[in-house]
Amino acid sequence: DAGITQSPRHKVTETGTPVTLRCHQTENHRYMYWYRQDPGHGLRLIHYSYGVKDTDKGEVSDGYSVSRSKTEDFLLTLESATSSQTSVYFCAISGGKGENTEAFFGQGTRLTVV
């Protein structure tokens, strides 16, 4: 799986609580991404990073924040979880061979907000 580890793999949390998902890579890829996958929507980009401390919003960023303090780690935080954030979250990396190249995905984190 291209040296990408997501943690936790499964989490159940209550509405209104903060949640942080972690993505760790050992590939030294420049770019990192967080996507969410919901039935009928494919994968949608939440946030991405193009370097340490360099992040930007994706298509569905409301309610999420990210941080990247080291090349290998990209954190996704739900400040106050809502039921609409129940989803499967995937981290991806890219840019190991430069621009215009493929992405590699982690195994996903299944998050349930009750």
Add this chain to the structure above:
Amino acid sequence: SQQGEEDPQALSIQEGENATMNCSYKTSINNLQWYRQNSGRGLVHLILIRSNEREKHSGRLRVTLDTSKKSSSLLITASRAADTASYFCATDSGGYNKLIFGAGTRLAVHP
């Protein structure tokens, strides 16, 4: 909004048959990629075709790209039961290798 949209949404075939999936997109692209996802797993990259390419092969996979029609197709020849999965097209058009995915095609290959 989704950039790529796959057609059909679901496809059921017998082993040995060919499977064709189509993808349409809306804006100009740097490249278009196809990914496979087995149930409950992460996505696996299959093939990347750049905007200046028209056709690409990889093993039993053949991808075509028509930038004038903003469409692509993925052909899997001589399908196997192990090809059962969801297939997604994704377009890279905005820099930083960001991808926008379609909703996917669910392929079932029956022995």
